[in-house]
Amino acid sequence: MAINFNKLTLxxxxxLQRSQEIxxxxxxxxxxxxxxxxxxxxxxxGIVTSILAKLGANKDSILSNNKEFINSxxxxxxxxxxDPVLSRNSTDVLDSAFKEASAMKDEFVSAEHILLGIAENLKSKISNLLRNNGV
Structure with a gap:
């Protein structure tokens, strides 16, 4: 699936721009x-901060562990x-986010859809960390 960046919310x-910078x-x-x-x-x-708070997840701990993943x-x-390019896992995350948006009949892919895509990508360390923290 080709990723149409015009179908992403601002x-x-x-x-995604910030992730490239990171x-x-x-x-x-x-x-x-x-x-x-x-x-x-x-x-x-961002909405992800409030989603993590509503789910009772320890955002600081998750971010700290995620920084260790990035450092590895x-x-x-x-x-x-x-310039860094999207990995296969990231492409899978975005494909999943587009499918989530479509299933929800949303015209644009939002941060919530991308978070769902990340959580569903069992090949990434962050997915497992999120699942272990109730996300």
């Missing part, structure tokens, strides 16, 4: 679901360090 577009800041070649989650959960005005990703430098 907040979702900002989160990957770049950490010298990661690929944008992983952990980078996307970091971008979503680090926005104090391979780092690149020099000629190999270009």
């Amino acid at each position: 907040k979702s577009q900002e989160a 990957a770049s800041e950490n010298s990661n070649q690929q944008i992983e679901p952990e980078h996307i989650f970091e971008a979503l959960a680090s926005d104090p005005a 990703f391979p780092k690149v430098s020099g000629a190999n360090s270009g």
Whole structure:
């Protein structure tokens, strides 16, 4: 499935842009679901922060563990360090988010849809961490 970035809400577009910056800041070649989650959960005005609070999840603990995941990703430098690209897992997350939006008859993919996509991606460490924290 091709990802139509014009079908993302402004907040979702900002989160994906921020996830690319996070990957770049950490010298990661690929944008992983952990980078996307970091971008979503680090926005104090974002819906993900309130979703985590309503579910009783310890956001600070989750973010701390997620930072460890990000720090464990391979780092690149020099000629190999270009703009990070979406990993296969991140593409799967976004595909799932688009399917969630479609199933809910939403025209645009929002942060909530992306969070659901992250939670459903059993190949990522952040998915397991979220599940273990009741998300």
